[in-house]
Amino acid sequence: MTLFEALDLGLAAIVLGVAAWTVAVREVFSAVIGYVAYGLLLAIVWVRLYAPDVALTEAAIGGGVTGVLLLTASARLSRLPAPDAAPSAGLKIAAAALAFLVAGALAAAVVYLPDPAPSLAAAADENLAATGLGNAVTAVLIAYRSFDTMLEKVVLVLAVVGVWSVAPDRVWGGAPAALGPATPDAALVFLARMLAPIGLVIGVQIFWVGADEPGGAFQGGAILAAMWMIVMMARLTEPPRIGSGWLRLGLIAGPAIFLLIGLAGPFMAGSFLAFPAGFAKPLILFIEAFMVLSIAVTLPLLVAGSPSREAGE
C-alpha cells in the first residue's frame, strides 16, 4: 500500500465518521458544526478525485454558506419545544436495513461501472481552443452547456422569490432579520474588518483565473458572498430591504446579461447562446463577471431569509 492509498483510506474513514457523528449527535447546533467540518473534509476528497473546481465549490457553498444557513436556522429555531415522538426500534431497524441495501447497491454499481468508461473529455478538449479558455470545466459550464448554467441562475432567482414570498404581507418590501447577535463579539468584528477586504480580492482573483486554472464564477461569487455575510454577522452592515431597486438589479444582472447575449447569438454566430469565433473568451468573461455579481448578491439573501421587519423600520 502506498502512502497515498493509506491517506485515501484514512480520509474515507474520517469523512464517513464525521458524517455519522453529524447525524447522530443530540444537539442540532453540534450537528451543524459537524456538517461544516464534514463539508471541508469532503472538499479534500474532491481534490483527490482531480476535481479542484468542485472542491472549491464544495468548500465555499457546500460547507461554508450552507453551514451559515443551517447555523442561523438552528439559532432561530432553538426556542421551540423538541418534537415529542422518538422513532420506534422497529422503524430504526427497518431504516437501517433500507440504508444498507441502498448503500450496498450503490457500492456495487461503482464497482461494476462499464469499462472502458464513456467519456466526453476528448470532445471537450478538442473544442477548448475555440472558446479561448484553458479550464475545461469552465468551458463546459459557460460554453458547451451554457443553457444549463443560465437556467441554474434562474433557479437561484426563483429560490429568492420563494424565500421572500413566505413572509407575511405586512413586511413585504422590508428587510430580513439581522444575521448576528445584537452586540457581536469584538473578535468577530475585528475578523470581519480584516478579512472582508482580503476576501474581496481573493474572490475576484478566483473568478478571473477560472478561465484557465481551477476557479470560476461560482467559486469566486461564493467567496464574495461569504465576505458580505461575515460583515453582516458582525453587524457592520444590515441585510438590505428586499424592496430596493439596486438589490433586485444585482439579483437578475447575471441571468439577464446571459440571456441577452444568448439572444444576440443567432445574429452574431448563427444560433442561440452561440459565441462568434474569436470573441468567445471576452464574451464569456463578460457574462461571468455579471454572474459573479448575482451570485454574491443571491447567496447572502438566501441565508438572510424572508423579510421580517416592515419597510419603515
Added chain:
Amino acid sequence: MSPSIIAGFVGAGLVGIGLYALIVNPEPLRKLLAFNVIGNGVFLVFGIVSRRGAIAGFPFDPVPQAMVITGIVVAFAASALAVALMLRLAEEAGRVTLEADKSTKPDEGARSP
C-alpha cells in the same frame, strides 16, 4: 485499488448514512441536514464517473464535474427555501413538526357533520 473507487464507496456510504438519518430523525432541520448528506453522496458517485472518464492527457471528464458544480449550487438554493418554510411554520404554529395534528388534517372538515 485506485483512489476513485475508494471515494465511490464513501459516496455510497454517505447515501446510506443520510437515508437512515432522514427516516429516523423527527426534526425537520435534521432531516434537511440528512438530505444534504445524501446529495453529497450522489455527487461523489458522479465524481467517480468523472474520474473514470480520464483519457490521455486529461485526468478527468469535465462534463460530470461541471454538472456537480451546478448541482451543489441548486442543492443550496433548495435548502435555503426549505429553511425559509420551516422558519415561517415556526412563526405561525410555534413549533416545527411533520406530524399531522388534528386541526390540519385535510379530511377533518369533510367528516364533521
